[in-house]
Every structure is written in C-alpha cells, then in structure tokens.
Amino acid sequence: MIYILRRVAFYLAAFFVAVTLNFFIPRIMPGDPSARIIASFQGRLNDAQVEAIRASYGTTGSLWEQYIGYVGQVLRMDFGISTVQFPEPTSSLLFYGATWTLVLVGIAITLAFLIGTMMGIHAAWNRGGFFDSVFTPINVMLNAFTPAVVALLLFYAFSLQLQWFPLGRAHSTGLVPSWDPQFIGNVLYHATLPVLSILIVSFGGWHLGMRNVMINLLNEDFVILARAKGLSDRRIRYRYVARNAILPQITSLALSVGFLLGGALVTEQVFNYPGLGKFTVTAIESRDYSFIQAQLLLLTMSALVANLLSDIANVILDPRLRKG
Amino acid sequence: MYSDRVLMQVRNLTVDYVGDHSVARAVNGIDFDIREGEAFGLAGESGCGKSTVAFALARLTRLPGLVSGGEVRLNGEDVLKFDKARLKAYRWNEVSFVFQSAMNALNPVIPVSEQIMDVIETHQPDLGAEGARKRASELFDLVGIPSRRLDDYPHQFSGGMRQRICIAIALALQPRLIIMDEPTTALDVVVQRDIIEQIVELKGRLGFSVLFITHDLGLMIEFCDRIGVMYSGELVEVAPAEAILTNPRHPYTRALGNSFPPLIGPRLRMEGIPGTPPDLRSLPEGCRFAPRCPHAMDVCRSVAPELRAYPELRSEAACHLLN
Ligand SMILES: Nc1ncnc2c1ncn2[C@@H]1O[C@H](COP(=O)(O)OP(=O)(O)OP(=O)(O)O)[C@@H](O)[C@H]1O
Ligand SMILES: [Mg+2]
Numbered sequence: 020m021i022y023i024l025r026r027v028a029f030y031l032a033a034f035f036v037a038v039t040l041n042f043f044i045p046r047i048m049p050g051d052p053s054a055r056i057i058a059s060f061q062g063r064l065n066d067a068q069v070e071a072i073r074a075s076y077g078t079t080g081s082l083w084e085q086y087i088g089y090v091g092q093v094l095r096m097d098f099g100i101s102t103v104q105f106p107e108p109t110s111s112l113l114f115y116g117a118t119w120t121l122v123l124v125g126i127a128i129t130l131a132f133l134i135g136t137m138m139g140i141h142a143a144w145n146r147g148g149f150f151d152s153v154f155t156p157i158n159v160m161l162n163a164f165t166p167a168v169v170a171l172l173l174f175y176a177f178s179l180q181l182q183w184f185p186l187g188r189a190h191s192t193g194l195v196p197s198w199d200p201q202f203i204g205n206v207l208y209h210a211t212l213p214v215l216s217i218l219i220v221s222f223g224g225w226h227l228g229m230r231n232v233m234i235n236l237l238n239e240d241f242v243i244l245a246r247a248k249g250l251s252d253r254r255i256r257y258r259y260v261a262r263n264a265i266l267p268q269i270t271s272l273a274l275s276v277g278f279l280l281g282g283a284l285v286t287e288q289v290f291n292y293p294g295l296g297k298f299t300v301t302a303i304e305s306r307d308y309s310f311i312q313a314q315l316l317l318l319t320m321s322a323l324v325a326n327l328l329s330d331i332a333n334v335i336l337d338p339r340l341r342k343g
Numbered sequence: 344m345y346s347d348r349v350l351m352q353v354r355n356l357t358v359d360y361v362g363d364h365s366v367a368r369a370v371n372g373i374d375f376d377i378r379e380g381e382a383f384g385l386a387g388e389s390g391c392g393k394s395t396v397a398f399a400l401a402r403l404t405r406l407p408g409l410v411s412g413g414e415v416r417l418n419g420e421d422v423l424k425f426d427k428a429r430l431k432a433y434r435w436n437e438v439s440f441v442f443q444s445a446m447n448a449l450n451p452v453i454p455v456s457e458q459i460m461d462v463i464e465t466h467q468p469d470l471g472a473e474g475a476r477k478r479a480s481e482l483f484d485l486v487g488i489p490s491r492r493l494d495d496y497p498h499q500f501s502g503g504m505r506q507r508i509c510i511a512i513a514l515a516l517q518p519r520l521i522i523m524d525e526p527t528t529a530l531d532v533v534v535q536r537d538i539i540e541q542i543v544e545l546k547g548r549l550g551f552s553v554l555f556i557t558h559d560l561g562l563m564i565e566f567c568d569r570i571g572v573m574y575s576g577e578l579v580e581v582a583p584a585e586a587i588l589t590n591p592r593h594p595y596t597r598a599l600g601n602s603f604p605p606l607i608g609p610r611l612r613m614e615g616i617p618g619t620p621p622d623l624r625s626l627p628e629g630c631r632f633a634p635r636c637p638h639a640m641d642v643c644r645s646v647a648p649e650l651r652a653y654p655e656l657r658s659e660a661a662c663h664l665l666n
Contacts, residue, residue: 240448247403248434248461249435250461250465258450
C-alpha cells in the first residue's frame with residue numbers, strides 16, 4: 020500500500036512538471052495563438068474585443084498570473100477554445116478524439132498482449148520446435164514493420180481494392196452512438212483494419228519478450244524442482260514459469276503505451292479515423308495551440324496512468340512488492 | 344544407525360557433457376552403494392562431478408548432459424531404464440532433492456503452502472486438497488516452522504527457514520533417499536548447524552538415506568556415515584567417515600583433509616592442494632591425480648588405478664601406492 024501511495028505521489032509530481040512544461044514551452048516559441056485570431060479579423064475588433072479574445076486564450080496579465088490561471092484550467096479540464104474549430108471548446112474535441120483512439124488502442128493493445136504472450140509461452144515451452152522455428156522469426160520480422168506501412172497496405176488491399184472494409188470513419192453516418200449491439204458491431208467493423216495494423220506490428224514484441232524471459236526461467240532451480248516433483252506440464256508452464264515471466268511483460272506494457280499512441284496517430288491518418296491523431300494533425304497544420312497543448316497533456320497523463328496501472332498490477336501479481 | 348542393506352547401487356555410471364565440437368566426460372564410470380538409512384557423502388574439489396552424479400541419480404540430467412552408461416539400481420530396479428510413468432513415481436515417492444539455494448528453489452510468486460501441496464496432490468490425488476493441506480502443516484511441524492505461516496510467500500522467510508521448507512517439500516512423500524546438493528552452503532554457520540542437526544534427527548526418526556554433497560569436509564565427516572571422494576569425474580576413495588579423517592588411503596583424500604581446518608585440536612596451517620584438476624577434454628594418461636601427486640611413480644603416469652577394496656579398513660581406494 021505504501022508502495023502504491025509513493026508511486027501515486029511520484030506520478031502526481033511528474034504530472035505537475037508536465038503541466039508546467041506544457042505551459043512554458045508554447046510561450047517560449049514565437050507566435051502568440053491569440054495574435055493569430057486577432058489578426059484574422061484584420062483590425063475590425065475594438066480594444067475590448069481584443070482583450071476578451073486574449074483572456075480566453077490565457078495570454079493576459081503577468082506570466083505568473085497566466086500560469087496560475089492555466090493550472091486552474093487544467094484541473095478543471097478546461098483547455099479553452101479551439102482556434103480552428105472556433106468557438107468549439109478544445110476539451111470536447113479532445114475527448115471525442117480520445118474516445119475513438121481509446122477504442123483502437125484499447126482493443127489493439129489487449130489483443131496484441133494476449134496473442135503475443137500466449138505465442139511466447141508456447142514458443143519458449145517448445146523451444147526449437149516447429150512452432151518456435153516458424154513463428155518466432157516471422158514475428159520478429161512483423162515487429163520491425165512500421166504501423167504506417169502496414170496501415171497503407173491494409174487500406175489499399177482491403178478498403179480500396181477489395182472494398183471489404185470502409186474507407187474511413189469510426190461508424191457509419193446516420194448511426195447514433197449507443198450501447199446497442201448493432202452500433203457496437205458497426206464500430207468494430209470500422210475499427211478492424213486500424214486495429215489490425217497496430218496489432219500486426221506490436222504483438223511480435225510480446226511474443227519475443229515472453230519467450231526470452233520464459234527461456235531464462237526454465238533453468239531456474241524452482242522450475243527444475245517443479246519438474247522433479249512430477250507436476251503436470253500445464254502447471255509448471257503456467258503456475259511456475261509464465262506466472263513469473265509475466266511480471267516484466269506488465270512493466271513493458273506500461274512503457275509501450277506511448278509507442279502505441281504514436282502508432283495510432285499514424286494509423287488514424289491513413290484510415291481517416293476520427294481519433295486524437297486525426298485531430299492532432301489538423302491542429303498542427305492550423306497551429307491550434309490549445310489543442311496541441313491539451314493533447315500533449317493528455318498523452319502525458321495516459322502514460323502516467325498506464326504506469327500507475329502497471330504498478331498496481333505488479334503489486335497484485337508480485338507478493339514481494341506487497342510488504343509494508 | 345544404518346543397516347548393511349543396500350538401497351541404491353551405482354555401477355559404472357558415466358555422464359558426458361556434449362559440446363558442439365567435443366564431449367567432456369564429467370563422470371567416468373563410478374561405482375558406489377548407498378545403504379538404507381545411511382548418509383553418504385560425496386566430497387571433492389569444485390568441478391569434480393558431484394552435482395553431475397547427484398542429478399544423474401535423480402534422473403534430472405538435462406542436455407547438454409547425457410548419461411551415457413552404467414546402472415543405477417534402486418532395490419534391484421535400474422533407474423536409468425525407467426519409462427515416463429515409472430519415473431514419475433520414482434521421483435519424489437522414492438527419491439527427492441534439496442537444492443543448494445533455497446531462495447531459487449522456491450517459486451517466489453506463489454505461497455509455500457501451494458508448493459508443498461502440489462506435489463502431494465499430484466502423487467496422492469485421493470488425499471484431496473484438505474488432506475494435502477493437513478499433510479503440509481504436519482510437514483511444517485516436522486521441520487520446525489509454525490504451520491500458521493503455511494500461506495506466506497518465500498520472501499517472507501529467512502534463508503534457513505526457506506531451506507527447511509525445501510526439506511519439508513523433499514519429505515512430503517516420505518522418500519527412501521533424499522539427495523542434498525550443498526543444502527547449507529548459502530547459509531551462515533549457525534543456521535547451517537541447526538539444519539544439519541534437524542536432518543540428522545529426521546533421518547533417525549524416518550529412516551531415509553541421504554546423499555550429501557558439501558564443500559565443508561568437516562561438516563561432511565560429522566554428518567555422514569560413509570564418504571566417497573571424487574577427483575576429476577572418478578571416485579578415488581570410498582570409506583567410513585572417520586577413516587577419511589583418521590586414515591585416508593588416497594593421497595588426494597589426504598591432501599583434501601589437509602586443506603580443511605581440523606574439527607578438533609589446534610588449528611593447523613591449512614594447505615591448499617597445489618595445481619589444478621585436469622581439463623576433461625585433455626586428460627593425462629594413467630592416474631588423473633598423478634600430475635599433482637607428491638608420491639607419483641612411473642606406473643601412475645601410464646596405468647589408471649582401479650578402485651580396490653581394503654576390507655580391514657572397510658574402505659576402497661584407487662591408488663598404485665597401496666599395492
Ligand atoms: N551444463 C554443462 N555443460 C558443460 N559442462 C558442464 C555442465 N555442467 C557441468 N559441467 C562440467 O562437468 C564437470 C562437473 O561439474 P559439476 O557441476 O558436477 O561439479 P561439482 O563437483 O558439482 O562442482 P561444484 O562443487 O562447483 O558444485 C565440470 O568440469 C563442469 O565444467
Ligand atoms: Mg555442484
């Protein structure tokens with residue numbers, strides 16, 4: 020428990036540092052976001068209006084006042100108004116995009132982890148056997164692909180040529196988001212190719228990681244003892260070897276969240292999927308500061324949350340961390 | 344304490360380690376008996392093949408190791424010829440193992456109760472989970488750990504307690520023979536003594552035999568009934584423990600005895616054994632110890648001596664000097 024509390028304190032501090040950096044970096048860069056909006060009105064604004072726009076971007080007052088204001092906004096999850104989709108609030112765009120990205124990344128990461136880990140267990144257990152000699156090299160190769168290449172290939176083959184899958188969007192137009200099976204089915208249908216492109220490049224990593232850790236564990240005394248005790252293969256494989264090998268996998272899972280989000284950004288571009296990545300690219304093109312800032316913050320936050328979750332999972336799975 | 348009934352007969356046991364380009368014969372045709380209820384010690388410098396023998400007896404040899412010849416007879420049956428089913432019954436019902444490092448011998452992420460119960464449940468399914476648990480707590484009593492700690496995890500125990508737990512696991516099915524490969528090396532001296540005393544006590548009570556390996560010759564002489572001294576994959580002397588101490592026949596045994604501080608009496612100067620054991624891939628002709636032997640004769644450098652019995656001392660030794 021103390022361990023978890025310490026981790027939480029650490030992540031809160033890290034979050035605060037991220038917020039601070041996030042505040043200062045855009046202000047060091049040239050070009051004030053509100054200046055752009057004001058300029059686009061070509062002098063047709065009076066002083067009060069200029070001041071109001073400034074205020075809504077948090078660029079009035081001293082740096083310190085701006086900073087306090089910014090922290091307050093972050094805590095309220097209020098990221099101001101989007102410059103591009105003016106006057107849409109940034110947070111609603113952000114959460115809309117984040118929801119779809121979460122759908123993609125959530126499904127992809129879960130499947131990749133499960134498939135890769137199971138394959139790794141199997142390959143390590145029958146090391147040098149048929150399965151290991153065929154799938155281990157294949158998975159190493161797939162793991163070396165970039166999501167962009169795979170996404171483009173899949174898009175070209177299955178969306179453009181064969182037309183088995185849609186050309187874009189998270190669900191068909193005309194459907195209203197709800198929890199009914201038809202809508203969920205539609206969402207899964209639209210998510211298939213994007214998920215597949217992230218999945219294909221990432222499950223090999225789990226396969227390799229699990230395989231290597233398992234193989235090292237096979238020489239441990241406790242595994243030799245388990246065999247000598249005459250326990251069933253199944254029990255040794257899962258309860259003795261995999262049960263230990265899974266611990267480093269969970270730590271890497273948290274570390275991979277950043278990489279996966281990066282992959283998702285590209286994939287969303289290719290499949291015209293309305294996730295964070297799609298909005299981010301638009302935001303960068305149009306210098307939508309508040310969106311980019313908020314999006315960075317969200318990425319930081321998801322990395323921290325992922326790490327916290329993996330810490331908690333590790334405490335649950337590893338009794339050695341549980342004391343105190 | 345021990346009878347003359349032989350429990351395990353090892354004959355001409357040969358174990359190789361197969362490399363890419365060469366084969367190292369780590370155990371070269373050794374013979375010895377383990378009697379019922381006795382503690383038999385295997386002594387010798389690091390790398391002489393003690394663990395290799397221990398693993399072979401339990402049929403735990405794994406590649407690159409290969410048992411390439413000989414017999415290991417348990418009550419007449421050849422262990423090396425056991426099929427999978429017979430082997431499963433052999434290991435743990437008849438022979439069990441205690442490893443050197445108790446920390447590594449226990450699965451760190453599951454409770455110790457499970458690690459005792461699983462072997463009981465595997466071999467005695469009729470007992471059921473409840474019966475297995477009852478047996479586990481009896482075993483804890485037996486090795487002197489409060490049974491309320493049954494569900495603790497390995498890291499919650501001290502090193503000595505962990506080794507006791509490993510002994511409890513080894514005792515789970517009341518085997519005839521427990522192989523202990525350096526069971527106390529990782530522990531401090533006081534704990535080491537406690538554990539040995541415990542093993543002696545349990546052995547007296549339950550009547551199992553022990554194959555005991557340690558680097559501590561003093562400890563071995565104290566604990567074991569008979570000792571086999573190995574050099575470079577061969578047994579050079581097999582004798583009652585006190586004879587190893589008081590009347591060593593083989594020059595290597597003598598040198599080994601001199602390299603340890605005596606148990607009683609003044610601490611004499613410790614002599615290491617000059618030189619190093621030969622490389623298994625380029626062995627000297629004749630006696631393997633000859634290059635380091637202060638008494639080596641011409642015959643030693645050409646003819647390998649056989650292990651011969653010296654009944655008056657109840658010992659066996661392989662040395663030309665004795666003829
Ligand atoms: N896996 C292996 N592959 C190749 N050679 C090995 C292997 N294990 C042991 N050997 C060799 O076999 C010989 C005997 O090793 P073994 O471990 O049985 O010695 P030991 O007497 O138990 O030594 P120690 O006292 O250090 O435990 C050594 O020369 C060693 O180098
Ligand atoms: Mg050894």
